[in-house]
Amino acid sequence: MCYSHKEFADVFLDSFSYFLKEIVYLDSRGLLFIGDIQEQRFIDNDIYEQIIKVIKLQNCILKEDSLSDDPANDKARELLEKRRKAREKVAKLKNKGEDTGEPLTMGDLVSILCANGNGVNYQNVWDMPIYMFNNQFNRMKMLEDYDINIRSLLAGAKSEDIELKHWMTKIK
Numbered sequence: 001m002c003y004s005h006k007e008f009a010d011v012f013l014d015s016f017s018y019f020l021k022e023i024v025y026l027d028s029r030g031l032l033f034i035g036d037i038q039e040q041r042f043i044d045n046d047i048y049e050q051i052i053k054v055i056k057l058q059n060c061i062l063k064e065d066s067l068s069d070d071p072a073n074d075k076a077r078e079l080l081e082k083r084r085k086a087r088e089k090v091a092k093l094k095n096k097g098e099d100t101g102e103p104l105t106m107g108d109l110v111s112i113l114c115a116n117g118n119g120v121n122y123q124n125v126w127d128m129p130i131y132m133f134n135n136q137f138n139r140m141k142m143l144e145d146y147d148i149n150i151r152s153l154l155a156g157a158k159s160e161d162i163e164l165k166h167w168m169t170k171i172k
Helices: 006-020 045-058 074-094 106-115 130-154
Strands: 024-026 032-034
Touching (some): 006 024, 006 045, 106 130
Antiparallel strands (some): 024 032
8 A cells, every 4th residue: 555655655654653753664675664774673564563552552442352361471461451440431431421321522521631721732632642641531530529529528418428539549
């Protein structure tokens, strides 16, 4: 595709360069390489597949059924479990839509985070990796829940009825 469609090649190489944080080139033989060709940092099919998998993991778009049931080591197992839990949280948040029962869209989530006044706005929100967006959204929600619970206690709510969890804790 890169040889027959110049526009596709430009977008493809720019995208790859963006994710790898280095310039990616295509040589005359159709091989991808990173940086100076003299360094011979070629991207073969195996490396290409690994890069694609990492990009998908980083951006929370790797499907569950494409993950191995037998991770290579304990650290990989732990990371996969954390990612699974994070996905469940995001799904839970997304499905707490308005009274209409409709799930929140990505546009809704962006709007909510930008409206929070934490320095994230419509110009810079798109520069955030999805991981950081989710992290900031979850932190904002924890802070908001904490604030509401404290106000409820000060207004006379019973402490047994409030699940008070400080917002400066680990995001689970």
